[in-house]
Amino acid sequence: MFDTAWDDGLDDAQLAAVTHGSAPLVVLAGAGTGKTRTLTSRVARLLETGVRPERVLLLTFTRRAAEDMLARAGALCRDPDAGRRVWGGTFHAVAHRLVTEHAAALGLEHVTVLDPGDAADLFDLLRDEHGLTGSPGGERMPRPATLADIYSRAVNTGRPARDVVTADFPWCEPHADAVAAVLRDYVARKRAAGLLDFDDLLLAWRALLGQPELAQRLAERWDHVLVDEYQDVNAVQVDIVAGLRPDGRGLTVVGDDAQAVYGFRGARSGHLLDVDRRWPEARTVRLERNFRSRQPLLDLANAVRPGPPESRLQLRADRTDGTGRPVRPEVVRCYDAAEEARLVADAAVAAVEAGGRLREQAVLMRSGHHSDLLEVELTARRIPFVKYGGLKFLEAAHVKDFLAALRVTAHAGDELAWFRLLRLHEGIGPARARTLLPLLLDPEVDHGEVVAAAPAPARTRLDATLAGLAQARAAGDVPGTVRRCTEVVRPLVRERYADAAARLGDVDRLSEAAALAPDLPGFVAQLTLDPPLSTGDYAKPPHLDEDYLTLSTVHSAKGLEWPTVHVLHAVDGAFPSDMALSTPEGLEEEQRLFYVAITRARDRLSIYTPLRMPHHRTGRDDRHSLAPACRFLDDAALATVDVRQVGRPGARARRPAAVTVPRVEMPSLDALFG
Numbered sequence: 001m002f003d004t005a006w007d008d009g010l011d012d013a014q015l016a017a018v019t020h021g022s023a024p025l026v027v028l029a030g031a032g033t034g035k036t037r038t039l040t041s042r043v044a045r046l047l048e049t050g051v052r053p054e055r056v057l058l059l060t061f062t063r064r065a066a067e068d069m070l071a072r073a074g075a076l077c078r079d080p081d082a083g084r085r086v087w088g089g090t091f092h093a094v095a096h097r098l099v100t101e102h103a104a105a106l107g108l109e110h111v112t113v114l115d116p117g118d119a120a121d122l123f124d125l126l127r128d129e130h131g132l133t134g135s136p137g138g139e140r141m142p143r144p145a146t147l148a149d150i151y152s153r154a155v156n157t158g159r160p161a162r163d164v165v166t167a168d169f170p171w172c173e174p175h176a177d178a179v180a181a182v183l184r185d186y187v188a189r190k191r192a193a194g195l196l197d198f199d200d201l202l203l204a205w206r207a208l209l210g211q212p213e214l215a216q217r218l219a220e221r222w223d224h225v226l227v228d229e230y231q232d233v234n235a236v237q238v239d240i241v242a243g244l245r246p247d248g249r250g251l252t253v254v255g256d257d258a259q260a261v262y263g264f265r266g267a268r269s270g271h272l273l274d275v276d277r278r279w280p281e282a283r284t285v286r287l288e289r290n291f292r293s294r295q296p297l298l299d300l301a302n303a304v305r306p307g308p309p310e311s312r313l314q315l316r317a318d319r320t321d322g323t324g325r326p327v328r329p330e331v332v333r334c335y336d337a338a339e340e341a342r343l344v345a346d347a348a349v350a351a352v353e354a355g356g357r358l359r360e361q362a363v364l365m366r367s368g369h370h371s372d373l374l375e376v377e378l379t380a381r382r383i384p385f386v387k388y389g390g391l392k393f394l395e396a397a398h399v400k401d402f403l404a405a406l407r408v409t410a411h412a413g414d415e416l417a418w419f420r421l422l423r424l425h426e427g428i429g430p431a432r433a434r435t436l437l438p439l440l441l442d443p444e445v446d447h448g449e450v451v452a453a454a455p456a457p458a459r460t461r462l463d464a465t466l467a468g469l470a471q472a473r474a475a476g477d478v479p480g481t482v483r484r485c486t487e488v489v490r491p492l493v494r495e496r497y498a499d500a501a502a503r504l505g506d507v508d509r510l511s512e513a514a515a516l517a518p519d520l521p522g523f524v525a526q527l528t529l530d531p532p533l534s535t536g537d538y539a540k541p542p543h544l545d546e547d548y549l550t551l552s553t554v555h556s557a558k559g560l561e562w563p564t565v566h567v568l569h570a571v572d573g574a575f576p577s578d579m580a581l582s583t584p585e586g587l588e589e590e591q592r593l594f595y596v597a598i599t600r601a602r603d604r605l606s607i608y609t610p611l612r613m614p615h616h617r618t619g620r621d622d623r624h625s626l627a628p629a630c631r632f633l634d635d636a637a638l639a640t641v642d643v644r645q646v647g648r649p650g651a652r653a654r655r656p657a658a659v660t661v662p663r664v665e666m667p668s669l670d671a672l673f674g
Ligand SMILES: Nc1ncnc2c1ncn2[C@@H]1O[C@H](COP(=O)(O)OP(=O)(O)OP(=O)(O)O)[C@@H](O)[C@H]1O
Pocket: 009, 010, 011, 014, 029, 030, 031, 032, 033, 034, 035, 036, 037, 038, 256, 290, 291, 292, 558, 559, 560, 561, 599
């Protein structure tokens, strides 16, 4: 429910932040203390006091956050249109808008965004060319994702790639020369093809701000720049913010250093604390009253929250609507992941039988695959659920296929998109596609010649594809273009994928959304920059039942809340992730992630610590190890929880293991997330 005025119900600290003048402002706050609400009210107040909407820029980490906040700000100042006119979005989306506007200044003819999947494909190609694929001595070679990671860390932190290799990927050191050559080629190839990856968008924005005349024009464009989740910005983003507000006037940054979880992208929570060093006149407002969770949950959060004790925020519960006696969080010690799955499913059903709704509950996990067994259990018991953050929607092949069709209608020279479309035809593999590409991209060659050069089994379909895409280009309006593209892609998806039905549903929903877009390149760019978590973002949730349980990775649960939260796999090696155990920074980030997870709960929190963890993620065989409980549940934390021991480990240990470890084919589950 929306409040009726921007100051309704705000407490003194929130009000101080909302009504603060133009000097730089830092809102430093713990989880659930109303950062989002404060930021929204501040925007609403600015608008109501006469600041023109176009002169306000709100930078957030997701498109949805910006849309929600601006819709609310518009409602709070009773002018929804003003909310819509504010500049709002993610750093990348705003970068895309500005870079497109100033493409000529950057020497670009058009701005085509290379998504992370395409970037990985390009690294794969280059890896091959630089001899980084074979491993003659059986030695470990950098994979495309590792190369992308090295590149991104170097770019975002300004550290030379060789230093990144030495510090973060020492096992790649024997290949440092080849890695450096791949990174150089990666940049050259992108430049030659006019492609910008996500990092480039931010670099290009920063470059625009490095040109004095443009910098002044850009800085003068806004009176207020507000940045949410500032603990997650990286060095390039810090430079952008400083470039937009050189003297700090009109700058508001909001964040929680204990929720910084993007270190792997070069973010550093210290940036939040650096603001008053850069602008000594900055005012800091601290929010410590937590309006989300009952006190027993916050006692655990305060015990788990990382950071030196003297600078720790201590969250205090201030819920006025609490009914019933607050309950302490529970740590559930269970036998194995299968038992954990049964317990979560039991709890979900019990809550519904007691009159609650599944939607009031969320199951959070460190990694998407931690819910594999739970998904089996929920499916078997017909408990509807939606999963966020595991399967990346944009990485789904059929979604990329459809986007490739839209891309070639917008820019006929989009080589990567053609490469993808060609390979959807029977008999055309990567090598054949490479030989067809020059023909396809040559405006002198007509499509009949391309078809004739294709292998026989592909010809009929390729003929239809090329004709359909030509009609799509000629359609002249967005709905017409989208309809033609959909007609081209549907049969390709049907022929290509065994589970085509669910995939076609995605294509249709995307197609409906695309048809409503004001312009297609903009739609594709927005989708690439800020992909929906699932097609649920476009239509109703992908389940027939209106009520469903939410399964989510912790990263995807940021900023959200539920009355009841279950945290899976709270054991060392899973949460904290084994990949992070070797460095202190990695471990600290895991601890912050754990803090984010437990602070999503309003009333009830259950943390599961299965004793036996399977070696294989779907438990296809019986190899297990004994898992120590999550190290963040130390004595201080355990003093704030009730520990529930479930089952009789002794008795269970004698059971044949095969009974407790189901053998399940997972792929069919993909359809559930479609
Ligand atoms: N002054 C207030 N009075 C009552 N409820 C409030 C107040 N401020 C915020 N809330 C409520 O507290 C909850 C948390 O607020 P919000 O999501 O803005 O916090 P946050 O600091 O952004 O949280 P997080 O960083 O943990 O995601 C929401 O349910 C919000 O409606």
